[in-house]
Amino acid sequence: MTEATRAGRVRWTVLAMLFAVTVINYADRATLSLAAPFLSKDLGIDKLQLGIVFSAFGWSYVVAQIPGGWLLDRYGARRVYFAAIALWSLFTAMQGGVVWLSGATAISALFAFRFLVGFAEAPSFPGNARLVAAWFPAKERGTASAIFNAAQYFATVLFAPIMGLIIAGFGWPWVFVFMGALGMIASAVWLKVIFEPRRHPRLGQAELALIAEGGALVDPVEPTAKVPDGDMRRKLGILLGTRTLWGLYLGQFFINTLTYFFITWFPVYLVEERGLSVVKAGLFATVPALCGFAGGVLGGIFSDWLLRRGATLTIARKVPVVAGMLLALAILGCNYVDSNLMILLFMSLAFFGKGIGALGWAVMSDVAPRDCAGLSGGIFNMFGNISSIVTPIVIGLILKQTGSFDLVLSLVAASALAAALSYLFVVGKIGRLGEPA
Structure with a gap:
């Protein structure tokens, strides 16, 4: 039995909760993409209008990142994240109500509800990173971050077939109602599971010592009632003036281009370009998603293995990212084959690679200054998710x-290459900012 096992496993229960709510988070983002082929016909939405509606999530999600990060630092992840889950679930359910509207009114309402979902979800990933930084020692942090990040793929594996069946059997409005209700249940469970380490009722002293001695932020800097003059300027100066962070911001932007293709236009690609039914498209999408999930978990395990074998933190994080993004170039193969089986193979390889390379949040947990972990994650997520605005609109315009x-898949491949180059040539040495190496 290892020391980590003897110490206890409460931190893995916390991670399981993060994984579960992140699965729901991404499933809520994907509801519109699966409903889109039918919703667009019912509401009379063309491709460019659909791309604009897809982007509604991104506009608010990006704008709310810095306020969301500040709220996490000010009030803690437990309370802020709970409110976020409840609100995004409510706004997800309300999207089903646009079925009673028509024309410009329906499009405006759908845009507004998606906008509100994005606003409510803003603290989610900075909250994940903040909790992983608080609960996991450095040698486990890559695996933990990869697991919660891989939930985006598992969301498709679990919910795409279910949503396809709901749409086929009951109509597209009901997928929004179903996911909204599920999120409300998750918000209640959240309060029973999530606490700061020193306040957790079931955390033993041995496990607390293990994570604290391993570099976890079990004692985050408590905010004062009054923010000192210049303190925010100092923090922003670090977070916006460090080359390594700019490399991470660029890398996350390009990686998220792949993510938002997958959760917005990929089901449309399967139904309209490849001629699959909505049920078959939901089942088809689970295979690349499973590969992305496997790649995501393996990327984190491989990174932590390199660290335990004596690699520097910089090497242990960069190698999986660059290798994974280069493997994601396989998506280009879809432009040169007609067989759906070959499409499945190339998509699966691409999303396996994308999963391996999606270690940005682990790196943020490694480098974020102790006194602004939430704000650091918010800025990182803000820059990364500008692609959630750009990608749907650009793809809609191309289509x-x-x-x-064809050009869409070339754009996605180019983004994977750009992510690899960002980590190779812009991201420098990885280590916590403001502390000795």
Whole structure:
């Protein structure tokens, strides 16, 4: 039995809760993409308008990152994240109500509800990173971050077939109602499971010592009632003036281009370009998603293995990212084959690679200054999710002009290459900012 096992496993229970709510988080983002082929016909939405509606989430999600990060630092992840889950679930359910509207009114309402979902979800990933930094020692942090990040793929594995069946059997509005209700249940469970380490009723002293001695932020800097003059300027100066962080911001932007293709336009690609039914598209999408999930978990395990074998933190984090992004270039193969089986193979390879390389949040947990972990995650997520605005609109514009996904898949591949180059040539040495190496 290892020391980590003897010490206790409360931290893994916390991670399981993060994984569960992140699965729901991404499933809520994907509801519109699965409903889109039918919703767009019912509401009379063309490709560019659909791309704009897809982007509504991104506009608010990006704008709310810095306030969301500040709220996490000020009031703690437990309370802020609970409110976020409850609110995004409510706004997800309300999207089903647009079925009673029509024309511009329906489009405006759908945009507004998606906008509110994005606003409510803003603290989620900075909250994940903050909790992982508080609960996990450095040697486990890559695995923990990869697991919660891999939930985005598991969301498709678990919910895409269910949503397809709901749409086929009951109509597209009910997927929004179903996911909203599930999120409300999750918000209640959250309060029973999540605490700061020193306040957790079931955490033993041995496990607390293990995570604290391993570099976890079990004692985050408590905010004062009055923020000192210049303190925010100092923090922003570090977070916006460090080359390594800019490399992470760029890398996350390009990695998220792949993410938002997958959770917005990929089901449309399967239904309209490849001629699959909505049920078959939901089942088809689970295979690349499973590969992305496996890659995500393996990328974190491999990174932590390198660290335990004596690699520097910089090498242990960069190698999986660069290798994974280069493997994601396999998506280009879809432009040169007609067989759905070959499409499945190339997509699966691409999303396996994307999963391996999605270690940005682990790196943020490694480098974020102790006194602004939430704000650091918020800025990182803000820059990374600008792609949630750009990607859906650019893809919609390409499709409206060309009527084909060929250029779209080339754009996605180019983004994977750009992510690899960002980590190779812009991200420097990885280590916590403001502390000795």
